[in-house]
Amino acid sequence: MSSIFEIGLDRNAANHAPLSPLGFIERSAAVYPNRLAIVHGALRQTWSQTYARCRRLASALSASGVGLGDTVAVMLPNTPPMVEAHFGVPMTGAVLNALNTRLDAESIAFMLDHGEAKVVIVDREFSGVMKAALALCERRPLVIDVDDPEYTGPGEAIGVVEYDIFVGSGRPDFEWQPPADEWQAICLNYTSGTTGNPKGVVYHHRGAYLNAISNILEWDMGKHPVYLWTLPMFHCNGWCFPWTVAARAGVNVCLRKVDARAILDLIREHKVSHYCGAPIVHSLLLAAPAELKAGIDHQVKAMVAGAAPPAAMIEGMEQMGFDITHVYGLTEVYGPASVCVRHEDWNDLDIGERARLNARQGVRYHLQQAVTVLDPDTMQPVPADGETMGEIMFRGNITMKGYLKNEKATAEAFAGGWFHTGDLAVMHPDGYVKIKDRSKDIIISGGENISSIEVEDVLYRHPAVMSAAVVAKPDPKWGETPCAFVELKPGATVSAEEIVAHCKAHLAGFKVPRAVVFGEVPKTSTGKIQKFALRERVGAAAAIDV
Template identity: 75%
Template sequence: MSSIYDQHLPRTRANHAPLSPLDFIERTAEVYPERLAIVHGSLRQTWGQTYARARQLASALQRSGIGKNDTVAVMLPNTPPMVEAHFGVPMAGAVLNALNTRLDPEAIAFMLDHGEAKAVIVDPEFAGTMARALALRSGTAPIRVIEVSDALYGPAAQALGGTGYEDFLAGGDAQFDWQMPGDEWDAIALNYTSGTTGNPKGVVYHHRGAALNAISNVLEWDMPKHAVYLWTLPMFHCNGWCFPWTVAARAGVNVCLRRVEAQAIFQAIRDHGVTHYCGAPIVHGLLVNAPAAMKAGLPAGIKAMVAGAAPPASMIEGMETMGFDLTHVYGLTEVYGPATVCAKHGAWDALDIGERARLNARQGVRYHLQRAASVRDPETLAPVPHDGETMGEIMFRGNIAMKGYLKNPQATDEAFRGGWFHSGDLAVQYPDGYIKIKDRSKDIIISGGENISSIEVEDVLYRHPDVLAAAVVAKPDPKWGETPCAFVELKAGASTTAQEIVAHCKAHLAGFKVPRAVVFGPIAKTATGKIQKFELRKQAGSAAAIDV
């Protein structure tokens, strides 16, 4: 029996429209057409111009035979064509596949084939890699190659025989009558995970999730109109955590940056009045550890967002010294980048730096428009007690979750088992509801029957003043089964010994958690900067590990 609220109250185009971030650029171009949208070298491009170019791109793609649910790959740095692609590709009904520019040709070839790319837009810097990737493809379907020119980089080392980007756009209509998606569940983007074993998985985003996470970014950061956003975070990483769409929603400025270098970042902040930027801990650390002279004259109040690892006390203190306001977020590719935030409270300001670091190191609470983020028993799915001690798996549910893994129904079913997205991250939940990661499920070290959180040991290592980077994995042990092995990168000029590292850990950890071996030197990382613990495990039993 229908409700009175269902009778004669139809859903029509007049009272219902699919959510999509494409709506953001259309409105901004209508309301603020003359506002600055993109800065790149000497280029100054307005929102009216950016919208017109996105429409040209969409039109040109359709005229070349690319349409609904076709994949358009891009291998671009943080430059204007990358901003334009985030709107022009989905305006054509196609799906944007932003390729990780740090990957090798073999990985790129796999992604082009697996995603069935119909076209690829390539920056001159990556022409050589793309040439090799195209040659390595196992697929035979043709891919349209569109080559970007950039005076800030120079000519490509290798021509790909494709169409120039500007020539391609010239074949499109700047007044193209593009259509919003008929269903907000339509795919908008394809992003590949940087898996440590096997081929990467293709994560599919929908228009609804992209729009809602973009809006959540605004809400979490209290982001004002006309914010000036510096692109230090790669736009290929979870579509820049959805910030290309967020900046459009706020009629902000995209300050492009080809290279993440301290001098370039500080100069851009001064020259363009940057108000916001995002990055991995290594980016913020780059700024904190830069020479004092390089930081002179920085404006106060710049908003910085960090994810990828909890910010240590030294980073928080360093950012505060520069006058930057640091926000810690957490997420995964499968949840559009950040999906929880360590929302700060005014009362924390009165605490000492150590306590503020402890509180800010937590992964926090759900994003505004994410339905739920919870720590649950991975088997029963029951929520763990909020005692800060009982470990479970972080799970998400709601609008900010992927459609699933492309062509991989088994992995999709496993990820969504029981109606929750399973992150694979082990955590506790505190009485105030804040989540704190303790480990990846596969990174727990079991020593003599005791569980040791590698992240807990890493947190202690990072508190040593000479440690630049640290990672802890299990080392096989004939007596205990496994013991912790610490991999340590020291700061320039430091000469700390393995014995001193162990002594530091003994002062802060139970005896069974203290590393029994220490390895000094560069720590293996993936192309996206994630520590390759599977490689470290291989090294842990070698002679390079100093037993102490």
């Protein structure tokens, strides 16, 4: 029998609309048309101008045959076209695939083919690797060149049209439509995973909307923040901050390359209020000469993820007037989906105790339903004793649709009605989660995920290698770097330099081992490599538990 509250009270266009972050830019352009939206070198672009360019981009893409369910890939640094792509591409109903600019041609080619990219927008800086990738592709997308005036390095035009000319061909009054269903895909992001080929994580409009709003709530972000793009927008769509900044009619301060001097100069010049990044970004600022930090007399809020902030970082940032918030997440949950919420009484504790509390992965984001620690076998919560380990699991709206063209992996990831992160953790009595280990053999270096198996596969291609294993080695600059343990075939000889050179020929630079150790690789009686023993040798287990 129906409830009285179900009779004659149907959902309709007047009382229900699908959630989408595309509405944020429409509102900001209408309410704050003349407020600054983008700063890039000499460029100053308002919200009305940015909205018009996004509509032009959508119009031009539509005229090129891009529509609902198509994929538009971009290989761009943190520049205005990257901001515009986050709105212009989904305005057509298409899906934005922001490619990692640090990847090798083979990986990029796989992503373009797997994601069935119909269009590729590429910055001239990356024309070389993109040209090589396109030569490996089975399909040929429409290629659009971005010739950023702030870039003066090498590169060539490899496309059929330049971006500004392409955008100029579109209509500024293009009548885009919001998604008919908020479950519609908005973005595709590839993550390393534990197998050679990356998995394509699919985001929906609802999740992008809600995580963008959650970012505002976690930071108590007021109107018109000035946000510096130290975090790559290709990484989990910049943790959804392109949409967050639009929702608050803030300023996108673009940054092509992470550099301490450039970051501090921009913070000082534009009164930057917020930025995000892996620990290495914050460490760069701490290590910068005092003269570069001079003149920054306003408070700056920073988010850190990828590794827990150590006491020295927290103390150093406080002395600079920077306030750090520690967040945790994965590509599958739109970047950060939990936060180490600080309590006022923590301020009275010594720096060591504050660092210990801030090192935890914390509690759920406002608009995520839950983050917890479960026994992966029984799917029951572990005791909240800070000692019993289980697996971190998420549930809620800020969780991916699934993995593209990989129903098996999707089903495994969502087994039991929770998203399985693969990260092992404990639950503290106050409800805060703390990572203890990683069940996936992922190395997080400078905020980038590296699959140890991918590196091992390359090592095994060397004719002198009999057995190989790769684990994370603590690194003061990058957090972690790959360390290769190599067992040679009888009678074979090879130097560490030759091993590294071999890896460089097949891997992106950041995936190449920074250390090579020769000797017998420890194995079980059945021949399985004992990685825990290798982690102990390099101190990786202790590093994860900072």
